Structures are given as structure tokens and as C-alpha cells.
Amino acid sequence: MQAPPPEHCPGVESEQAGQVSACAGCPNQSICSDPNKKLEDPGKALVTAALKDVKHKLLILSGKGGVGKSTVTTLLTRYLARSCPDSNFGVLDIDICGPSQPRLMGALGENVHQSGSGWSPVGIDDNVCLMSIGFLLGSVDDAIIWRGPKKNGMIRQFLSEVDWGNLDLLLLDTPPGTSDEHLSVVSYLKDDNAPDSVRAIIVTTPQEVALLDVRKEINFCKKQRIPIVGVIENMSSFRCGHCGHSSEIFPAKTGGAAAMCAEMEVPLLGSLPLDPVIAKACDAGEDITSIKNATTEALEGICSKIMSNFS
Amino acid sequence: MQAPPPEHCPGVESEQAGQVSACAGCPNQSICSDPNKKLEDPGKALVTAALKDVKHKLLILSGKGGVGKSTVTTLLTRYLARSCPDSNFGVLDIDICGPSQPRLMGALGENVHQSGSGWSPVGIDDNVCLMSIGFLLGSVDDAIIWRGPKKNGMIRQFLSEVDWGNLDLLLLDTPPGTSDEHLSVVSYLKDDNAPDSVRAIIVTTPQEVALLDVRKEINFCKKQRIPIVGVIENMSSFRCGHCGHSSEIFPAKTGGAAAMCAEMEVPLLGSLPLDPVIAKACDAGEDITSIKNATTEALEGICSKIMSNFS
Numbered sequence: 001m002q003a004p005p006p007e008h009c010p011g012v013e014s015e016q017a018g019q020v021s022a023c024a025g026c027p028n029q030s031i032c033s034d035p036n037k038k039l040e041d042p043g044k045a046l047v048t049a050a051l052k053d054v055k056h057k058l059l060i061l062s063g064k065g066g067v068g069k070s071t072v073t074t075l076l077t078r079y080l081a082r083s084c085p086d087s088n089f090g091v092l093d094i095d096i097c098g099p100s101q102p103r104l105m106g107a108l109g110e111n112v113h114q115s116g117s118g119w120s121p122v123g124i125d126d127n128v129c130l131m132s133i134g135f136l137l138g139s140v141d142d143a144i145i146w147r148g149p150k151k152n153g154m155i156r157q158f159l160s161e162v163d164w165g166n167l168d169l170l171l172l173d174t175p176p177g178t179s180d181e182h183l184s185v186v187s188y189l190k191d192d193n194a195p196d197s198v199r200a201i202i203v204t205t206p207q208e209v210a211l212l213d214v215r216k217e218i219n220f221c222k223k224q225r226i227p228i229v230g231v232i233e234n235m236s237s238f239r240c241g242h243c244g245h246s247s248e249i250f251p252a253k254t255g256g257a258a259a260m261c262a263e264m265e266v267p268l269l270g271s272l273p274l275d276p277v278i279a280k281a282c283d284a285g286e287d288i289t290s291i292k293n294a295t296t297e298a299l300e301g302i303c304s305k306i307m308s309n310f311s
Numbered sequence: 312m313q314a315p316p317p318e319h320c321p322g323v324e325s326e327q328a329g330q331v332s333a334c335a336g337c338p339n340q341s342i343c344s345d346p347n348k349k350l351e352d353p354g355k356a357l358v359t360a361a362l363k364d365v366k367h368k369l370l371i372l373s374g375k376g377g378v379g380k381s382t383v384t385t386l387l388t389r390y391l392a393r394s395c396p397d398s399n400f401g402v403l404d405i406d407i408c409g410p411s412q413p414r415l416m417g418a419l420g421e422n423v424h425q426s427g428s429g430w431s432p433v434g435i436d437d438n439v440c441l442m443s444i445g446f447l448l449g450s451v452d453d454a455i456i457w458r459g460p461k462k463n464g465m466i467r468q469f470l471s472e473v474d475w476g477n478l479d480l481l482l483l484d485t486p487p488g489t490s491d492e493h494l495s496v497v498s499y500l501k502d503d504n505a506p507d508s509v510r511a512i513i514v515t516t517p518q519e520v521a522l523l524d525v526r527k528e529i530n531f532c533k534k535q536r537i538p539i540v541g542v543i544e545n546m547s548s549f550r551c552g553h554c555g556h557s558s559e560i561f562p563a564k565t566g567g568a569a570a571m572c573a574e575m576e577v578p579l580l581g582s583l584p585l586d587p588v589i590a591k592a593c594d595a596g597e598d599i600t601s602i603k604n605a606t607t608e609a610l611e612g613i614c615s616k617i618m619s620n621f622s
Contacts, residue, residue, distance in 0.1 A: 066516075151490065180459055209382075
């Protein structure tokens with residue numbers, strides 16, 4: 001794995017690319033300083049080559065943190081992998097400062113091995129593999145205190161130097177917001193000749209303060225021309241384990257996700273209740289496909305809608 | 312308000328500072344290119360001067376998104392302002408990609424005015440004012456799609472070019488993670504001669520996947536030598552509105568925040584239940600200090616513990 005770009009990398013699109021002293025020793029210096037170079041990150045060609053056998057890419061996005069992007073990524077992957085046993089699925093956790101996938105997938109403490117064809121992602125199931133910066137930390141409590149360029153370098157490495165092999169679908173779990181990680185991953189994955197090569201699912205909760213950020217994320221996708229498969233409303237209600245009464249935890253003052261989807265013209269894939277049984281299983285990294293309840297039923301419905309987009 | 316730093320700013324600590332073509336026209340060019348300059352962001356002196364009448368600064372942090380940093384910031388500010396009517400409080404929302412404070416404080420759609428002494432923050436109450444990028448957007452749905460350096464420039468402007476006036480306490484609501492925003496705000500506010508000049512409160516929920524990220528944030532504070540006032544556990548339980556039964560929504564497999572605080576040697580300030588009454592009031596931007604229930608009682612206890620740190 002090559003070193004991340006230097007701390008003061010002027011940016012490959014800068015006129016100073018390859019010419020400032022920070023560029024000395026950088027493996028991309030000769031490409032960057034070529035006056036005839038195309039103004040494109042040289043990493044993009046590497047990413048395209050590395051992912052040539054990955055059929056579809058799906059970004060799991062949300063402007064708001066804590067709405068369940070990572071949990072939804074895990075749940076979808078588990079269900080898709082069980083429903084399509086002959087397909088191969090990969091998960092890439094690009095939440096560099098807060099990687100959750102190793103815990104949610106029950107792979108905490110696993111190690112990533114290097115082979116001739118790159119870093120091998122961690123096998124979760126026969127047809128599921130996972131890569132996360134969580135596997136590269138000395139201790140799970142280590143804080144990754146990185147500014148944008150270092151995070152972007154890590155994402156490029158995850159896309160270009162991991163031996164993903166043949167995948168039918170690569171799911172990318174993202175951090176909240178619309179910043180470095182999102183811009184980088186979109187610029188690496190987007191192929192203007194194949195507008196469907198990367199698509200997005202948006203996760204939200206029903207309350208207005210979450211929808212506010214999610215509207216921004218939908219506008220981000222529209223600006224970047226990423227097709228939106230649909231919106232998943234998470235934590236839509238809470239079923240009391242004592243009396244069975246279903247309560248709205250986050251009251252949907254303005255019609256919740258359904259109204260927002262209608263207004264912004266994106267499909268609503270379904271709603272998932274807040275389910276302590278599922279939360280506990282996810283915290284423990286257990287496979288939830290053996291649990292049968294209202295939540296997993298809703299999840300199955302969402303998964304079949306998603307699959308119809310990729311057939 | 313001066314322009315944000317140029318897109319390809321080499322960084323003030325770079326050897327190329329002030330010398331690359333991107334520096335042309337930047338108001339800091341002469342400072343940056345001075346060979347005798349101290350290797351420090353010239354913005355820091357501006358920030359220090361602008362905040363000379365701000366007694367204390369408090370960062371509201373959490374490695375995890377969606378745990379309630381913004382809501383806790385609003386609730387604390389409302390309570391502190393009511394308990395200490397002779398003190399002045401300011402709130403700065405540095406969540407550039409997902410600003411929530413304008414909605415939570417009931418100030419959506421307000422405008423920021425410019426005077427001779429800088430931008431005037433929006434008055435929320437007699438002794439509370441607020442600044443957020445949310446006030447500068449054309450539409451609330453606009454996505455801020457900025458990489459790190461532009462976000463950092465905005466934060467510097469919020470700290471150095473807003474007319475904060477005399478404040479007893481400035482609360483800073485942050486985005487999730489440990490990246491650009493956090494490094495910038497700490498580097499601008501930290502005063503090595505006054506180690507208590509900026510302190511932090513950490514917000515978490517009880518489940519293990521949140522505590523994982525929060526441990527990273529505590530280590531970030533320790534590395535940056537920011538004293539931690541304490542940890543607030545949010546959404547600790549949910550009280551069913553139908554039968555009154557209290558359920559754990561996010562099961563605390565490993566002892567929750569209490570066990571983590573003991574292990575990491577930071578004080579636990581208290582726990583707040585998930586309360587639909589409070590959530591609804593916050594979504595509507597209402598002042599919650601007139602509500603009397605178990606949540607607001609817990610909040611009062613937490614506020615008095617915080618105040619004892621600032622007396």
C-alpha cells in the first residue's frame with residue numbers, strides 16, 4: 001500500500017500540482033507535473049481498473065448522523081446476501097473517523113491480509129466481504145484525527161488497492177454530511193459513460209431536524225447526478241415491549257419521510273421501526289436474518305425493491 | 312467579511328505559504344510569505360482579539376452522529392440562560408454541512424446583519440445569541456458541498472468576524488467525528504497559557520456502537536489537552552406514553568456510559584431519557600424551560616454540575 005498523499009498536497013487539479021516541495025517523493029509527482037496531463041486525479045484510473053469486476057456500486061447516504069446508515073448497510077447486506085446466495089457482496093466503510101462496520105458485522109479485531117493482488121477484505125460470510133479502517137487501527141479506541149486530504153487518500157486506497165474480486169454489488173457506508181469523503185468517493189466512482197454505475201440510498205428518521213439535512217443530501221445527489229434508488233425511513237416508531245403500544249419517538253411534524261419524498265420526487269422504499277431486538281443483535285455483530293418479526297419483514301420488502309433496480 | 316481562503320491554499324504552515332499562485336490576492340499573503348513569520352495561522356491572532364471578552368468556551372462533542380449534540384447544546388443553553396439571567400450566552404454552530412441550531416432555537420429564516428464591528432449574531436433571548444451557516448444560505452435545502460479548507464475558513468470567520476461582544480460562555484455545537492472542523496476550532500481557541508480557556512462536554516447514547524466512537528472523541532480531547540467537563544448520556548430510555556413503562560431503546564450491553572466514564576476516568580454528568588415531548592418542542596424551536604417533567608429535572612441537575620465548573 002503506498003503512502004497517503006503528503007499533508008500539504010496542493011491538489012491534483014492545482015496549477016502547482018507536482019511542483020511544490022511537498023510533492024517531493026510523492027509517487028504521483030511525475031504524473032502531476034506533466035504539463036500535458038489531463039486535469040484528473042491519477043487515482044481515478046487506478047480505481048476504475050481495480051473495480052472493473054464490480055457490477056454495481058451503492059452509496060448509503062444521509063445528511064444527518066445517527067439515523068442508522070451503518071445499521072441499514074449491515075441489515076441490507078445480510079438480507080441481500082441471504083436472498084441471492086449466488087451473488088457476491090462487498091461492503092466498504094468510508095466513515096474514516098467513526099468506522100462502525102467491523103462491530104456491526106461481528107468482525108471486530110479481525111486483521112486484513114496483504115497478497116500480491118492487494119489487501120484482502122475480511123470475509124464475513126460465504127458471499128460477503130468487508131473493508132474498514134477499523135481493521136487497520138492498533139486499538140479500537142484510537143482516534144483518527146485526519147483532515148480531508150488524508151481521508152481522501154485512504155478512500156482512494158480502499159477503492160484501488162483492495163482486492164475486491166468479482167462483486168455483484170459494492171455497498172459503501174458513508175459518514176454524515178456532504179464533504180470530503182462524499183466528493184472523493186463520487187469523483188472516483190462516477191463514470192460519465194455509465195450514469196447508473198453508482199447509485200444512492202438515503203437513510204433518514206422522521207423528525208424535521210433530520211429531514212432538513214436529508215434534503216441537502218438529496219440535492220447533493222442531484223447536483224452530482226447520482227441516481228437515487230430511494231429513501232429508507234428508520235426509527236419510524238417504537239413498540240413498547242410491555243404493553244405493545246406503538247409510539248412515535250421522533251414526532252413527524254411535517255409528514256415525515258413520505259411527505260418529503262413526494263415533495264422531492266424520490267421513491268420511499270419503506271419504514272423500519274426502532275426495534276431493541278435488532279439493535280441488540282447489531283451491537284453484538286450477530287446475523288439478523290434468522291429473526292422473524294415486523295422489522296425484518298419490512299426489511300425484506302425494502303430489499304426486494306432494491307434488487308429490482310439491479311436486475 | 313473577507314473571502315474564504317483560496318481553494319488551493321497550501322496551508323499557512325507549509326513552506327510554500329504565500330508563494331504559490333493560489334495565494335495571489337489572498338489578504339493573508341504578505342503575512343504568510345514573511346520569512347520571519349511564526350509558523351502559526353495568522354487567523355489565530357484575529358480570533359484571540361475578537362474573543363477577548365468571551366470568558367469561557369465550551370465544545371459540545373461526540374464521535375457519533377445523531378446522539379443529540381445539537382439538541383443538548385440547545386437545551387443546555389436555554390437552561391443556563393434561565394438560571395443565570397445576568398450572564399450572557401452565545402452559541403456557535405460549526406456543523407457547516409448540517410447546521411441544526413437555527414431550527415432548534417426557533418430562528419429559521421432569520422438574517423444576520425453586518426455592522427462596523429462585524430456580523431451580528433441572531434438574538435434568541437435577552438441573554439442568548441446564535442451564529443450558524445444556516446443563516447447564510449439562500450434556501451434551507453441548499454447543500455454545502457465543501458472540502459476541509461473552505462469549512463475551516465468559515466469557522467475562522469465565525470470566530471474572528473462575528474461581533475460576539477461580552478459573553479460569559481460561548482457554546483460550540485460541532486459535527487460528528489474528529490476531523491477538519493474539530494482540529495481547526497481547537498487550534499484557534501486553545502491558549503497554552505490558559506489551559507482551561509476551552510473545555511468540552513461529550514454526548515453519547517448508551518449503545519456500544521456509539522460508545523466506540525465516543526471513546527475516540529475522549530482520546531482526541533486528551534491528545535489535544537482539552538479538559539473534559541463530563542459526559543452526558545442521551546436517549547438513555549424511552550417512557551411509553553400509553554402504559555408508562557420505561558424501555559431501553561439502545562440496550563447498553565457493556566454498562567453504557569457509566570461504565571465507559573469509569574474506565575476512561577471522565578465524570579458522568581447525567582442521563583437524559585428520550586422524551587417525545589422535548590423532541591417535539593425542539594423540532595418546533597420552542598423554549599423548553601417551561602416544561603416540567605423527569606427530563607427537564609435531569610437537565611437542571613446536569614446544568615448545575617456544569618455551572619460549578621465555570622464559577
